[in-house]
Amino acid sequence: MIELKQITKRFHQKGRVTTALDQVSLTVPAGKIVGVIGASGAGKSTLIRCVNLLERPDEGEVILGGVNLMQLKPAALAKERRKIGMIFQHFNLMSSRTVSENIAFPLELDGLSKGEISTRVQELLQLVGLQDKQHQYPSNLSGGQKQRVAIARSLASNPGVLLCDEATSALDPATTASILTLLKDINRRLNLTILLITHEMDVVKSICDQVAVISEGKLIEQGTVSEIFAHP
Ligand code: ADP
C-alpha cells in the first residue's frame, strides 16, 4: 500500500516559487490500480516522483507498506526503493544492451548469480511475451515492445509497487490498449499495486480501480471511475 499524507512540494527557480503539490493526500490500496489524471503542469510527474523520493516533499509523509520513507537513512531508503518499480513515457532502456541484458540489469545490482539471472530473465520475458526478442537491441523494437522490456525490467526484483509515469503517452491507441491489458494482467497475477499518472482519460477509464484528478497541485476529486466520470 502507498500512502501520501499532506504532501507539499515547492520548486524555487530564479527567485520564483512554484507550489507543484499543495497538501496532497492519496492512498493506493494493496493490489489496486489508482490513476491520477490532470493537465500538463498540474503536478502529476512531481506527485509520482515523490513516491520513491526522486523528489523529496517539503512537507508531508510518504508511507510504503507501513514504512515512512522520509525518515530513512540513505542505505535503508535504497533498500525500500528496490520494492518500487517504475516505467516511463520514453522507456529509458539502455541502447547498448540487448533486451535480456536490459532486464538483467537490476538483477546484477541485486548480486544474483549468472544462473539465477538467466532463469529470472526467461520468466520475465515470458510474462511480457517477448521471448522471441531477447537478443535484439532496443533500436530494433517497436514502441510497444520497448515498453514491454521496460515493464519486465521494472518487475525484475519483485517489487510490490509499480509506478507508471505517462507509460502509454508515446504509443498509438492499439499499442496503448495492449500495454494496459498487460498491466492489468500483471496487477491481477502478481497482486501488484499500481499508481499511474496520465493526461489521457481513456487510460484511467480502462484499467483503474480508483481515480484522482489533480489541478494546479491540488487533488480536486477522488473516487471510482464511475463516480468520477458519471454524468447525471
Ligand atoms: P505534470 O506532470 O502534471 O505536467 P509537473 O509535476 O511536471 O506537472 O509540474 C508541476 C509544476 O511544477 C509546473 O508548474 C512545473 O513547471 C513545475 N516544476 C516541475 N519540476 C520543476 C523543477 N525541477 N523546477 C522548477 N519547477 C518545476
Ligand code: ADP
Ligand atoms: P507493437 O504494437 O509495437 O507490436 P505490442 O505491445 O502490441 O507492440 O506487442 C509487443 C510484443 O508483445 C509483440 O511481439 C507481440 O507478439 C507480443 N504480445 C502482444 N500482446 C501480447 C500478450 N497479450 N501477451 C503476450 N505477448 C503479447
